[in-house]
Amino acid sequence: MKYRLDNDMHCHTHLSLCSGDPAQTAEAVVRFAEEHGYAVQCITDHLWDEEGLPGAPEWYARQDIAHVRSDLPLPRSDKVRVVFGCETEMNAQGVVGVHPSHFGLFDFIVIPPNHFHMEHVRDKAVYNTEKKVADYLVERLEAIGRMDLPFYKVGIAHINCSLIMSEGDQFRVYDLVDEGRYRAAMRTLADKGAGIELNAASFVGTPKEKMPSALRLFRMAKEEGCRFYLASDAHHPAALGNILRIGDVIDALGLTEDDKFRLA
Numbered sequence: 696m697k698y699r700l701d702n703d704m705h706c707h708t709h710l711s712l713c714s715g716d717p718a719q720t721a722e723a724v725v726r727f728a729e730e731h732g733y734a735v736q737c738i739t740d741h742l743w744d745e746e747g748l749p750g751a752p753e754w755y756a757r758q759d760i761a762h763v764r765s766d767l768p769l770p771r772s773d774k775v776r777v778v779f780g781c782e783t784e785m786n787a788q789g790v791v792g793v794h795p796s797h798f799g800l801f802d803f804i805v806i807p808p809n810h811f812h813m814e815h816v817r818d819k820a821v822y823n824t825e826k827k828v829a830d831y832l833v834e835r836l837e838a839i840g841r842m843d844l845p846f847y848k849v850g851i852a853h854i855n856c857s858l859i860m861s862e863g864d865q866f867r868v869y870d871l872v873d874e875g876r877y878r879a880a881m882r883t884l885a886d887k888g889a890g891i892e893l894n895a896a897s898f899v900g901t902p903k904e905k906m907p908s909a910l911r912l913f914r915m916a917k918e919e920g921c922r923f924y925l926a927s928d929a930h931h932p933a934a935l936g937n938i939l940r941i942g943d944v945i946d947a948l949g950l951t952e953d954d955k956f957r958l959a
């Protein structure tokens with residue numbers, strides 16, 4: 696059966712500093728999920744676990760464990776499975792911003808490999824060409840695969856992301872990703888059970904003629920056995936529906952329900 700657009704595993708609320716929208720409440724997110732027949736809705740505000748990992752990058756300083764947990768308890772629903780997660784960070788030193796002692800606080804942990812607009816994630820003086828950025832992306836996917844993480848509840852966020860190289864051409868970066876190394880990294884992540892994200896916001900913003908470059912990375916991931924979850928990555932209510940606009944991506948990748956990442 697064709698992959699159903701019935702999950703949103705990466706979605707922000709007003710608690711994320713880049714949202715701050717009083718209308719973007721967990722209640723509004725869950726209501727939307729109910730109205731559209733989702734099976735699962737995850738709330739993932741930005742997090743750097745200052746308690747376990749001192750020295751948060753400045754932007755994250757106020758987005759700590761206590762901050763994201765102020766969303767709790769999440770609204771209950773008898774229609775949708777509502778789960779609590781976070782979108783953490785991976786800094787330039789390769790540290791992921793959730794201390795292992797806190798893995799248990801989350802049902803799902805989204806790790807973005809490529810918040811490359813942030814200086815504490817990418818040294819822009821070093822990774823300053825599309826090829827170097829492409830290689831850095833693969834290095835970081837390899838590094839995640841080597842970490843001691845609860846992969847059954849880990850998602851790899853937006854491998855295609857407009858923030859990957861704002862001073863360059865994001866699609867050229869995807870074209871330049873080394874096939875052999877990328878496939879090996881994705882095979883490792885597939886074997887360990889991590890989910891790979893189809894970020895609706897990224898796909899909806901992709902011009903049609905650039906779609907093959909973005910899809911290239913996911914085609915290879917599928918061939919290496921990866922399973923996929925969906926993400927609105929919404930920061931405002933109007934963006935929640937982007938999930939429902941990526942049927943063309945599902946068709947292009949030929950995804951079925953067997954390709955779906957599912958939380959235990």
Ligand SMILES: [Zn+2]
Nearest residue numbers: 782807852853
């Ligand atoms: Zn992100």
Ligand SMILES: [Zn+2]
Nearest residue numbers: 705707782928
């Ligand atoms: Zn996000």
